[in-house]
Amino acid sequence: MIKVQNLSFEYTGGQTVFQNFNWSVNQGEAWTILGPSGCGKSTLLSCLAGLRFPKAGQILVDEKPLTRPRPQTGLIIQDYGLLPWATVRENVSLGLDIRRFYGPDGKHAPLKSNVSENDVEKWLERLGLAEQAKKFPGQLSGGQRQRCAIARTLVLQPDILLMDEPFSSLDAPTRADLQNLVIELWQEHQLTMITVTHLIEEAAILGQKILLLKTPPNQETIVLDNPSFGRPGFQSDPTYLQICSELRGQIGS
Amino acid sequence: MRTRSVLLALLILILFWQVLAWIVHLDILPSPWEVGKAFIREMGRDLPAHFLASFWRVFASTLLAILISSPLGLILGQSKSLNKIFAPLIYLLYPIPKVVLIPVIVLFLGIGNVSKIFMIFLVLFFQILVLVRDQAAAIRPELLQSVLSLGAGRRALFRFVYLPASIPAILTALRQSVGTAVAVLYVAELFATQKGLGYYIYLKGSTLFDYPAMYAGVVAMSILGFGLYFVVDWLEKKLSPWQFAN
Numbered sequence: 001m002i003k004v005q006n007l008s009f010e011y012t013g014g015q016t017v018f019q020n021f022n023w024s025v026n027q028g029e030a031w032t033i034l035g036p037s038g039c040g041k042s043t044l045l046s047c048l049a050g051l052r053f054p055k056a057g058q059i060l061v062d063e064k065p066l067t068r069p070r071p072q073t074g075l076i077i078q079d080y081g082l083l084p085w086a087t088v089r090e091n092v093s094l095g096l097d098i099r100r101f102y103g104p105d106g107k108h109a110p111l112k113s114n115v116s117e118n119d120v121e122k123w124l125e126r127l128g129l130a131e132q133a134k135k136f137p138g139q140l141s142g143g144q145r146q147r148c149a150i151a152r153t154l155v156l157q158p159d160i161l162l163m164d165e166p167f168s169s170l171d172a173p174t175r176a177d178l179q180n181l182v183i184e185l186w187q188e189h190q191l192t193m194i195t196v197t198h199l200i201e202e203a204a205i206l207g208q209k210i211l212l213l214k215t216p217p218n219q220e221t222i223v224l225d226n227p228s229f230g231r232p233g234f235q236s237d238p239t240y241l242q243i244c245s246e247l248r249g250q251i252g253s
Numbered sequence: 254m255r256t257r258s259v260l261l262a263l264l265i266l267i268l269f270w271q272v273l274a275w276i277v278h279l280d281i282l283p284s285p286w287e288v289g290k291a292f293i294r295e296m297g298r299d300l301p302a303h304f305l306a307s308f309w310r311v312f313a314s315t316l317l318a319i320l321i322s323s324p325l326g327l328i329l330g331q332s333k334s335l336n337k338i339f340a341p342l343i344y345l346l347y348p349i350p351k352v353v354l355i356p357v358i359v360l361f362l363g364i365g366n367v368s369k370i371f372m373i374f375l376v377l378f379f380q381i382l383v384l385v386r387d388q389a390a391a392i393r394p395e396l397l398q399s400v401l402s403l404g405a406g407r408r409a410l411f412r413f414v415y416l417p418a419s420i421p422a423i424l425t426a427l428r429q430s431v432g433t434a435v436a437v438l439y440v441a442e443l444f445a446t447q448k449g450l451g452y453y454i455y456l457k458g459s460t461l462f463d464y465p466a467m468y469a470g471v472v473a474m475s476i477l478g479f480g481l482y483f484v485v486d487w488l489e490k491k492l493s494p495w496q497f498a499n
Binding site for chain 2 (some may be wrong): 069074077081082083084103116136153
């Protein structure tokens with residue numbers, strides 16, 4: 001579904017983050033991208049979202065080169081990206097409003113879509129936000145804000161879900177709660193999910209496969225399979241503990 | 254602000270005025286009671302016409318300033334390169350006390366309404382321009398990116414992000430400049446006109462020596478200022494309810 005081909009990316013200062021980097025993701029897979037600060041994991045996600053562009057190489061999604069944000073790709077970021085002046089309901093329907101604003105042009109909105117205003121209510125219910133619908137983001141807890149961001153993205157029925165450190169600013173119980181929620185949603189909606197994280201445990205919880213990035217420039221594609229993914233009670237599963245320890249070792253080396 | 258505390262403050266102010274009038278005991282400081290009577294009397298004469306002339310000037314200039322400076326502020330706030338060109342110019346022009354330009358403006362635009370409206374417009378223009386520009390420039394890139402990822406292009410960003418983000422800035426600018434606008438209006442109406450509260454106050458005080466009527470004009474001008482302030486407050490609650498939600 002996603003193919004990163006010979007990607008080279010440089011920051012404005014001239015620092016090379018990726019050089020001839022290759023990677024591919026199949027439809028319906030759950031990936032995490034793990035690495036230390038400054039390794040380029042958020043940059044890679046921005047490129048996949050069509051918000052930044054490589055110096056050389058290309059990204060193909062469904063065999064088509066990515067030249068701008070795709071209407072079917074959803075992005076969730078760490079600080080939620082909610083409009084502070086809009087209510088929860090208005091924030092959740094923002095994507096629909098933007099689609100209506102342009103009409104089905106195939107560029108900003110898909111040519112065919114069966115998303116309607118009723119879906120907004122459905123997602124508010126599904127994510128436990130129905131009672132908060134008239135509140136503003138400033139009146140919500142961090143967990144509720146991120147639920148709102150998830151609802152806003154998923155109401156558009158994306159096929160790819162990109163998340164950039166989505167739960168980093170949340171407390172541990174809320175984080176665990178939302179991690180379980182996104183796994184459920186991934187299973188329910190057959191999403192292709194890619195999550196950027198700097199937390200080893202989170203990488204092991206949310207990724208069937210883990211892409212490991214190291215100090216730039218990243219040239220080599222280091223991928224670890226995670227057999228513990230999705231297993232109930234994974235925290236005490238030896239394979240989960242093993243993959244965490246392996247990741248710790250890899251990051252340290 | 255709660256109505257009760259505003260009314261209490263008004264009562265204290267009137268009491269203070271009354272005490273001062275007793276102490277000074279001169280024609281140039283009539284008591285609030287006398288001024289109240291004069292106000293009611295003048296309301297039946299030409300005070301409403303002067304009030305409306307002043308109100309129209311402030312209203313037209315405010316509307317004009319919002320319509321012209323908000324889009325310019327939004328453009329400058331979005332474009333770093335344009336702002337780089339215009340920022341030094343704004344930096345130079347912004348602090349100039351616009352009121353000193355009245356004689357020049359009257360020379361160019363004549364003695365009618367246009368020069369007075371332009372004068373107040375000038376005061377509001379820079380205030381709104383700078384605040385809207387800074388507000389637009391302060392929008393976090395993460396917010397823009399997440400809205401872009403929902404399919405927004407430049408037009409939708411303008412409609413769904415920049416425009417609503419600029420409303421609080423416009424209202425803050427209005428709140429900050431309402432007082433200055435009314436003060437400038439007073440000075441502007443001293444020049445070559447026979448309509449407006451500035452002219453009315455000057456005429457009653459310095460030509461006819463009718464001090465209670467002069468104070469009635471001051472009260473009318475205060476009502477104009479307070480009324481505008483009140484409208485801005487009301488608009489803020491209507492248009493930016495999220496700022497008041499805790």
